[in-house]
Ligand code: VG1
């Protein structure tokens with residue numbers, strides 16, 4: 001087959017954000033747009049991790065959203081033309097993000113391409129995304145994503161070939177040019193890994209004895225995974241997995257597991273006959289939401305509870321080496337780490353910052369406030385893993401509900417009352433103006449009192465990786481108050497239109513009596529102070545946030 005070198009010119013804006021390149025489908029459908037980015041990836045990863053691209057083996061799969069199959073065929077032709085030896089592809093072009101990480105690690109691949117825009121809606125007028133994961137199975141670090149971006153700005157041609165489409169639905173091996181395409185069951189490796197980590201016998205017994213679980217796959221990637229694990233292997237009744245069929249447009253919804261978007265699940269968990277555990281995952285399967293009957297576990301609390309109960313799961317029976325959390329995530333995990341006598345690391349937002357800590361064995365569990373939890377079993381956050389961890393804990397602590405576990409945790413460690421307010425679709429210049437103005441005020445804030453809270457410290461978060469010494473700056477504006485309350489202001493790096501302002505709010509409450517209650521009520525003063533400090537209404541024209549989590 002003849003290899004074609006197709007002339008092209010650079011596109012502006014092919015800079016990967018918090019988690020890869022995310023754009024509207026229509027942007028990706030422009031001639032050469034996807035090809036330019038993929039060629040830039042291939043150019044940059046040649047030699048990366050001490051492995052040449054020629055003859056290399058890579059994983060490829062996505063969350064099944066609109067354009068997934070088209071993009072996979074394009075990438076396969078380009079991979080063959082670039083001399084890749086073998087592509088390991090999930091059947092139907094499907095691989096959840098954590099499963100892709102698992103496949104890269106288990107099959108010893110050089111890396112992989114994951115196609116997803118995560119929790120963003122899908123369809124012809126919605127979002128698509130692509131990212132590269134390295135040999136350890138984790139998202140490429142910033143040095144790599146910056147190099148990819150730089151390459152997109154100088155690209156002059158890309159390599160491809162003309163060939164029949166690969167049959168993505170047929171398991172087994174096919175050839176494309178000189179390359180092998182191996183279509184694998186997207187679930188099998190991942191399900192086996194979960195069985196190795198959790199006490200499936202105890203979970204099976206608990207489900208047989210009346211514990212009940214409901215999992216909302218939100219018509220996204222986790223449907224087949226959850227059916228296989230929860231229903232087939234653990235014996236949960238058929239129908240325990242809701243919205244289990246992946247759809248290209250996720251049924252027209254946001255596949256985002258939070259109280260605002262997983263309404264059907266929330267309604268079930270508020271019924272008198274609610275199951276013991278309610279959970280959901282996002283478009284690409286790396287996020288999770290944990291609910292009990294009339295109980296919501298914030299992702300920050302979930303990380304802390306998992307850490308405190310880790311030895312109940314066989315995979316963590318030896319205890320944990322450390323915890324890592326993103327900066328805007330609450331300090332709940334820090335308290336558990338302290339009690340366990342292990343370190344707690346504070347990293348910038350985005351899973352790529354956890355990779356070095358996990359590889360070095362410094363952290364075992366990681367988490368982000370954005371419904372992301374995971375461990376050193378893969379190098380991505382992992383939605384279903386978190387759900388199984390909770391189910392494992394419930395199986396080993398019979399008679400206690402999710403709400404009981406949370407109350408007991410707060411009684412022991414105190415509660416880090418937490419909320420995130422998102423202002424979406426803002427004018428980009430206005431959002432940047434708000435951040436610039438607040439940043440300029442930071443040095444003068446300590447000592448000032450805002451809405452009754454006195455500022456102790458304020459900074460623009462910067463990070464030096466304790467393993468490889470790499471640095472990241474401009475990672476969010478932090479205002480810390482006397483007494484431990486905190487606000488963080490950040491602009492999202494995953495959006496595809498306008499700007500999203502995220503305001504993260506938290507304060508510590510030690511008194512068990514005062515711990516009960518809704519976070520929005522308990523944080524009302526701080527919320528008001530944040531609105532005043534950043535002049536959110538004046539600068540954005542918004543009276544209230546669009547999404548509260
Ligand atoms: C958001 C979250 C961040 C998460 C990222 C990717 O980023 O805040 O914690 O790592 O999404 O998650 P941002 O820049 O929009 O705040 V996913 O499930 O979208 O891959």
Ligand code: CO
Pocket residue numbers: 118119282283284285286287
């Ligand atoms: Co995701």
